[in-house]
Amino acid sequence: MTIEHIEQQIIEEFEQFDDWMERYNYIIELGKNLPLINAEYKTEKYLISGCQSQVWLHAAYEDGKVIYKADSDAIITKGIVALLIRVLSGQTPDAILNTPLAFVDKIGLKEHLSPTRSNGLLSMIKQMKLYAMAFKAKYK
C-alpha cells in the first residue's frame, strides 16, 4: 500500500471519533499495542532526545524497503509514533523522503509535531528521513 493509501485509512479511522477524548483513547491504545523495540536498541545510540518524552528509533533496509521500529517512554508520544511507523515503515526511501505526512494535520495532531512541544516526534521524523536518505545513497 502506498503512503497516501495508509494515510487515507488513518484519516477515515479518525473520522469516526466525535471528540478529542475518543481520539486520544485510540492513540493511547495504539501506544499500548506498539510492539516494543528490542531492548538492545533501547540505548543511547538509538535515542532521540526530546526535552519532555524520549523516543528510540531503529531502522533496517530489507528488499528495497525501510523497516522502522520505535518506542517512547510516554504513551501518547508512543501512539503517534505507532501511526508514523504504520505510514512510513515498509516504504521505499524515495516515498519516505517525498511525503509531507499531511495526515497528521488532518487528524488533528499537528500540535504534537510543533517544535515547542519537545516530545522528540519532530526529531524522530527528521531521523526517519535521514535513514531513508542514507539507505538510498548506500544501495543505489
Add this chain to the structure above:
Amino acid sequence: MTSKAPDILAFREDFPILKRSVYNKPLVYFDNAATTQKPQVVIDRIVKYYAEENANIHRGVHYLSQHSTMAFENVREQVRLFLNANHAHEIIFTRGTTESINLIASSFASKHLLAGDEILITQMEHHSNIVPWQLACEAKKATLKYIPFNEPGELELSLLDKLLTPRVKLLALTHLSNALGTINPVKEIIAKAHQKGIPVLIDGAQAVAHIKVDVQELDCDFYCFSGHKIYGPMGIGVLYGKEKWLNDLPPYQGGGEMIKTVSLEKGTTYNDLPFKFEAGTPNVSDVLGLETALNYIQNIGLEHIAAWENKLLTYASTKLQGINGLQVIGRAKHKSSVLSFIVEGIHPYDIGTLLDKMGIAVRTGHHCAQPVMDRYGISGTVRASFSFYNTKEEIDVFCEALKKAIEMLK
C-alpha cells in the same frame, strides 16, 4: 503592615486573560511558577507609554526624553522601596533573573575567581543558577560544588559548615525552589556564609511574588528577580547588589550609557552606578509596567496573597492525597504554592497533554531543574502552581480532570 484581609478573589477580575477559554473550556491557569498573568493596569501602562511618552532616555534635552527619564528613574526608587535596599543605585535593570545571575557570574568571576577556587550552589537550583557558574568555573578552572537536599526537599544544612571551605568565593542559592516549592531559610544561610566572609547571591525569581523580601534584613549581597513572575511584563528583571560589590565589580557589557568618556587613544572610563551595568537603551516600557505590577501587588498585600495561596496549596494537597499512585515531590515544611507530583506508571507528558485538552494549563517535565529530578531518579513531574487569582473551584476541576486523565492512561 497588616490590614484587614481584602476579598482576594475580587482581584481576579483584573486579569482579562482569565476570562478566556481554550478548546471551548474555561481556562484553568496553574502555570504561575512559569509566568504569572498580567492585570489590566500593567497592560494599560505599557500601551500608555508607547502611545504618549516614548522617547529615548537619559541624554535627551527635549520634553519627552526628560519625562521618560524621570519616570524610569522613579521606578528604580520604587524597586528600592520594594526590596528595602539602601540606595536606588543598588538596583540594576536587566532582562530577567537569568541575565542578573549571568552578570554577576561573569563580572565576579573575572575579578575574584582563581584556579582552585570553589563556587557553592545547591542541588535544587534552576538551570539559570547553575549554568552561569559552570561557565565561570570552566573559564577559571574553579570547581562548582553544591549543598544537597533530603527526600522531603529541604537543604542538608548540617553540611553547610563543611561545604563553606576557605576556597569558596561565592554562594548562590534559590530563595524558593521552582520545582519543589521549598522556601529556603536564606537569612540563616547568608549569616553562616558571612561568618566566613563569603558573599551570597539569592535567586528570587520564584520568591518575590509570594514572600516579602527585605534585602537589608536578609543581608544578601545580591538578589535577582524577574518582572514576569510578579505580574509584570516579560523581558524585564532586577539585580540588587550591595553598593560596595557593584562598585568593585567590572562592567558586564559595554555600550552606550555605561561610559563616562570613550577615547580611541586613551581608552574608556566607566559611568557610576547604576549606569555602569546598564549598557544600551533600556527597556523603558517594561520598567514602567514593572512599577505598576509592584504597586498592584503591594496594594493587595503580599501577606494576603500568601495566605490565600497557602489555603489553595493545602486544599489541593489534601485532594490529591486521595488519588491512587500519586506521589507529591517536594514536602518541605516551609513551602509555597507549588505542587509537583508524579503518578505511578504514567509519564508526566501524557498527563499534561490530556489536562491541556480539558483546558488546564500545568507544566510537565524537569522544570529546568534536572539535578532535582536526578535526586529522585525521575525524568520529570507534573507541576501545578497557584496564584492568588486561582480558586478552589478551579482545583476541583483540576482534580476531576486529573482523575479522568489517569483513567485514560492506565
